[in-house]
Amino acid sequence: MTGATVLQAETVAIATSNDVVVVRQRVRALALQVGLSLVDQTKIVTAASELGRNTLEHGLGGQVEVSLVTNGPRRGIRLSFQDTGPGIADLELALRDGYTSAKGMGLGLSGSKRLMHEFAIDSTLGKGTTVTVTRWK
């Protein structure tokens, strides 16, 4: 996660399921701007959809910072989802394939990790959760 420079950033609020649609649109637009392949675009948009919905449903709403980053010659997209919800008690459990505290498939968090190049999660019980992911071109 170190050494990257932010070239451009915008914040999108996540308060309704329509906002998750907006998040996907913004991320797709940036992925196009960066010139990601169709497969990579789809991967990053899907991860954004998963993490955005987690922010909404488990984190009780929040925001995402969508940024264009560079590291030397590489360009990439970084997404930082932040909420002030209940936090995650057991990160290892939350990241386990198939674990869900709701009625999901329990694949959003672990799947997003596989879809992105970098993945960091920071969560404090009662304070909230921040998930930051990056995909390089």
Next chain:
Amino acid sequence: MLRLLHSACSGQYLPDSGKEPMSTLLSALQQERVAMLKAWIANLQTAIQLNDLLSQRELDAQAADVLNALLSVDPETRLQDFGSVVWRPLKDVVSSISVSRATLGFTPSETALFILSLKPVLFEQIRKRWGAESDKLFAEISVVDTFVDKLGLVTTESFIKGREQVIVHQQEDMLELSTPVVTLWDGIVALPLIGTLDSARTQVVMETLLQAIVSTNSRIAIIDITGVATVDTLVAQHLLKTITAARLMGAECILSGIRPQIAQTIVHLGINLQEITTKAKLSDAFRVALEKTNRRVVRVDKAGTVVTAAKQEPAKDA
């Protein structure tokens, strides 16, 4: 933008902008409500193109609403405190007008002009009162200038929100329109899905399919996701639930239109579609559906004699 920043800064350097002066301006303006509304409406006539979506009467009413919200605050309120809760009602009025402008298809500049055209009206009032005292005149104008600029930014931000709502609604409308269940053959129905799938409407769409299976007494249902941009766990879960429900009703589902990028993403997410018949193309799914119902498409010559079964590809190395 530069100018805006500059005036925002200069406000802080003004002598005694802290206490007394603004209260005199606001209370002075409050006396002139009617004259100001008239002047503003006159300005608006040149700034904003009326059409059948926005009548003169509505525009006048909106101007009156904004002016009332501006002038009905406590006269002690300072225009410099733009972030104060006191200005909440004014911002709300401006914001809802801007959202409605976006919905009506106005441009962002037209929307901002509505508020910005208030400036000359306010300046004129200041000139009338303090025209002879240039320091005071400049100080008041600066404050008003900054205030109206900030209000202009509120219009732009709300306008963008409004546009986003429009886009989301259009997508929802599209989804609603684009989910007809079509009968492809006796006993074979298809549901081509287009658009965003994770809205509340997905549930409705899936129920429509289940009902169509019953009403057409179909054995096979093809769900085609060629037009679905994103397949995430929520979409997958909806699809899997529908397919399971259809199975309970004695119908088999075939999932088609899985594009390469979607297939790769699904695999990374860890979604298991192995229990389900999937095909890349709708035409492939249709062929499987025909086979499963003991039918076959064949090519015939002019005399009606079977030439080849359409199913068989000509051998590559022949």
